[in-house]
Amino acid sequence: MSFGGFLDNSTGSGGGARIVADISYNNTSSSTHSNNMPSSALAQPRLVTQSLTKSMFNSPGLSLALQTNADGQGDVTRMAENFETNVGRRSREEEHESRSGSDNMDGGSGDDQDAADNTNPRKKKRYHRHTPQQIQELEALFKECPHPDEKQRLELSRRLCLETRQVKFWFQNRRTQMKTQLERHENSLLRQENDKLRAENMSIRDAMRNPICSNCGGPAIIGEISLEEQHLRIENARLKDELDRVCALAGKFLGRPISSLATSMGPPLPSSTLELGVGSNGFGGLSSVATSMPVGPDFGGGIGSAMSVVPHSRLV
DNA sequence: CTGCGACGATTACGGTGTTC
DNA sequence: GAACACCGTAATCGTCGCAG
Structure with missing residues (x-):
């Protein structure tokens, strides 16, 4: 007898599912009605057993599962075998039908649900919540292993009086939830970065509208700066930022601080980053400025020294 | 090819906050 | 306080990948 067969049968019977659903539903409904059910009360195993005992009369198949579950140490394999003998293997559709039927049966309001069974093919879902204790145990295992194997799930399901299906569902949903949380977190980070940019x-833009002469500190005449120059200044500022970040990172790795590019490059570089780009490239290709590091001996006498413009935000 | 498990999307349901 | 929207969660459904 295969494990999968057991699972199929256990799910096919719906016995465990019915029982557990009934338990949890009763608990939940009671808490719902009272609206302030203490969580400790929800997690009482005794309630489970009582509900089990009550619900066992609903289905002949349930008694098998009940005995094993109520014992807390029942032979699950025997349960499955017994059920297979009594009921036989069912198809998936039959499983669902069976579960739906049981849901309706122990739903409490059987009158209208019978009619719903006949007319509405859609299954009415029984809703319940796992008890805090169950959640706690499930969470604990999830922390250790988000993908428990069947053995672990079976063990957990026995310990928590849950059907293995329910444990499986819970882990599936939990992984989905985890993923969603992760995506949200990443989204918020990206949003922050976006805001920053x-x-x-x-x-x-503001700096471009109100350029400041780096020599005299007064307002630069916008007519003196071509559009290409402005682009180059922006690009260079961006590259400088990037360079600073890389330096900081490299400093961490090397164990000693790398303060700036100028210190490691021999001849002193011009103060304005624009001079680098303009000096080497003239007004040719912006892309090459953006992609190449501003290194080389001929960065000296650009035209920028006379009219380098620094954005407001970078002046401090 | 078949059966099984995992996954994503979706549904069903209950709880909670908000509005009028 | 009823109506509504929104959210969280258990469960279902369809699909895909993989092992036998």
Whole structure:
């Protein structure tokens, strides 16, 4: 007898599911009605047993599962074998039908649900919540292993008086939940970065609208700066930022701080990053400025020294 | 090819907050 | 306080990948 067969049968019977659903539903419904059911009361195993005892009369198949579950140490394999003998293997559709029927049966309001069974093919879902204790145990295992194998699930299901299906469902949903949380977290990080870039963009735009002469500190005449130059300044500022970050990172790895590019490059570089780009590239390709590091001996006398413009935000 | 498990999408349901 | 929207969660459904 295969494990899968057991699972099929146990699910096919719906016995465990019915029982557990009944238990939890009773608990939940009682808490729902009272609205302030203490969580400790929800987790009482005694309630489980009582409900089991009550619900066992609903289905002949249930008694088998009940005995094993109520014992807390029943032979599950025997349960499955017994059930297979009594009921036989069912198809998946039959499983669902069976479960739906049981749901209706122990739903309490059987009158209208019978009619619903006949007319509405859609299964009415029984809703319940796992007890806090069950959740706690499930969470504990989830922390250790988000993908428990069948043995672990079976063990857990026995310990918590849950059907293995329910344990499986719970882990599935929990993984989905985890993934969603992770995505939300990543989204928030991206949003933050986006906001930061947006602010930076705004400040750069602002700086472009109100250029400041780096020599005299007064307002630069916008006519003196071509559009390409402005782009180059922005690009260079961005590259400088990137360089600073890389330096900081490299400093961490090397164990000693790397303060700036200028210190490691021999001849002193011009203060304005624009000079680098303009000096080496002239006004040719912006892309090459963006993609190449500003290194080389001929970065000296650009035209920028006379009219380098620094964004407001970078002046401090 | 078949059976099984996992996954994503979806449904059904109950709880909670908000609005009028 | 009823109506409604929204959210969290258990369960279902369809699909895919993989082992036998």
